[in-house]
Amino acid sequence: MNIKEDFPILKDGLVYLDNAATTQKPRMVIDAVKGFYEEDYATIHRGLYPLSVTATRHYEAAREKVAELIGVPSNNLIFTSGTTEAINLVAHGLVLKKGDEILLTPHEHHSNIVPWQEAAKKVGAKVIWCKLNGDLTLDVDDIKKKLTKKTRVLAITHVSNVLGTINPLEEIIPHAKEHDTFVLVDGAQAVPHMRVHARRLGCDAYAFSSHKMYGPTGIGALFLKDLSLVPLCTGGDMIDDVTQEGSVFAENEPRRFEAGTPNITGAIGFAAAIDYIEKIGYDVIHAHEEQLLRKTWKALEEQPRVHLLGPAPETHRRAGLITFTIEGAPPHDVAEILGRQNVCIRAGKHCAHPLHQYLKLDEGTNRVSFAFYNSEEDVNTLLGALQKVQEVFK
Ligand SMILES: *Cc1c(COP(=O)(O)O)cnc(C)c1O
Numbered sequence: 001m002n003i004k005e006d007f008p009i010l011k012d013g014l015v016y017l018d019n020a021a022t023t024q025k026p027r028m029v030i031d032a033v034k035g036f037y038e039e040d041y042a043t044i045h046r047g048l049y050p051l052s053v054t055a056t057r058h059y060e061a062a063r064e065k066v067a068e069l070i071g072v073p074s075n076n077l078i079f080t081s082g083t084t085e086a087i088n089l090v091a092h093g094l095v096l097k098k099g100d101e102i103l104l105t106p107h108e109h110h111s112n113i114v115p116w117q118e119a120a121k122k123v124g125a126k127v128i129w130c131k132l133n134g135d136l137t138l139d140v141d142d143i144k145k146k147l148t149k150k151t152r153v154l155a156i157t158h159v160s161n162v163l164g165t166i167n168p169l170e171e172i173i174p175h176a177k178e179h180d181t182f183v184l185v186d187g188a189q190a191v192p193h194m195r196v197h198a199r200r201l202g203c204d205a206y207a208f209s210s211h212k213m214y215g216p217t218g219i220g221a222l223f224l225k226d227l228s229l230v231p232l233c234t235g236g237d238m239i240d241d242v243t244q245e246g247s248v249f250a251e252n253e254p255r256r257f258e259a260g261t262p263n264i265t266g267a268i269g270f271a272a273a274i275d276y277i278e279k280i281g282y283d284v285i286h287a288h289e290e291q292l293l294r295k296t297w298k299a300l301e302e303q304p305r306v307h308l309l310g311p312a313p314e315t316h317r318r319a320g321l322i323t324f325t326i327e328g329a330p331p332h333d334v335a336e337i338l339g340r341q342n343v344c345i346r347a348g349k350h351c352a353h354p355l356h357q358y359l360k361l362d363e364g365t366n367r368v369s370f371a372f373y374n375s376e377e378d379v380n381t382l383l384g385a386l387q388k389v390q391e392v393f394k
Helices: 027-040 050-069 083-093 114-123 140-146 169-178 264-280 282-301 331-340 353-358 376-392
Strands: 077-080 101-104 126-129 151-157 182-186 205-209 220-224 239-242 247-249 306-308 321-326 346-348 365-369
Touching: 027 050, 027 264, 050 077, 050 264, 077 083, 083 114, 083 182, 083 205, 083 220, 101 114, 101 140, 114 126, 140 169, 151 169, 169 182, 264 282, 282 306, 282 321, 282 376, 321 376, 331 346, 331 365, 331 376
Parallel strands: 101 126, 101 151, 151 182, 182 205
Antiparallel strands: 077 220, 205 220, 239 247, 306 321, 321 365, 346 365
């Protein structure tokens, strides 16, 4: 099985290892988008002519597919522009009040921090943070201690985009629900790599992005258990009626949160990306990425100047990404030198300033993140390039 052949951009030997930022697109997704524009494109939910009916059917079928992927009813699945918009929709849609506490973890991406800070500021709610253990995993006892009747929201990432750690939500969420806390899970780094069952997790909201799982940009999804939240965005298509005196919003339907003409083509491409993932199979994806992770971890662990962040894959469940620093080699220089050799890795703070602040890594770090199209050969190329970097910065 040569997966790389499915991805046009990878055909000339590009070693793409920045998959936690965004993933490349398989031919199947590109063709679905192109085919929709060429044959079925029209607006949805409005016209009565056959083309619009077909487009609507495709859009709603995409919603069903995304909902089914994470095991939730399609009526509770809202299309958004991505994880960031999904979290904003929840943070500003919940009616918070003065004195409410919002519990965050140092593993959060800025997308799961800033909207909460802003929502808290509006009403005088308070953002509080849990601690980490020595190996940088979440201190679950501290979370349990900080969950009280004042905790209105727990916003937590399923998989850290810096450490790759899979957080023990099965253990944490039931404690939050004991206090009637609203639980939002940021699934941007989970759904691309593993089977997620959002309803079984018991969360109130689950957000993720298409572009990190082989689909187009500009589309993502939010599972929302209770559809009575205040809509973040208002306008056409989200109303039942509008008069000069005021408007009546749609109730108990996802379109309540989808004002305006949505990203119809994006949804079609998103559905095709899910078809592609299901064709390969999560078992195959996970096993392959795990193998790449272990091989890379083991090789880097043996290099005295390389410092790896977080627990080893043997001791903690992880998704396929590794963040590290090389003594004496600034992260941006490392990424730039690798880039010149057609090896794409990330440098910086990965939209997680608080975690870098916690680790006192002001210069940032380097991150290598895998997708299932990466090969052992990619890993060898990476390791060779990192060797050369260390020679440059002797
Ligand atoms: C990428 C990412 C986001 C933001 O996703 P967008 O698609 O940019 O909205 C949020 N959380 C995590 C953990 C991420 O990796």
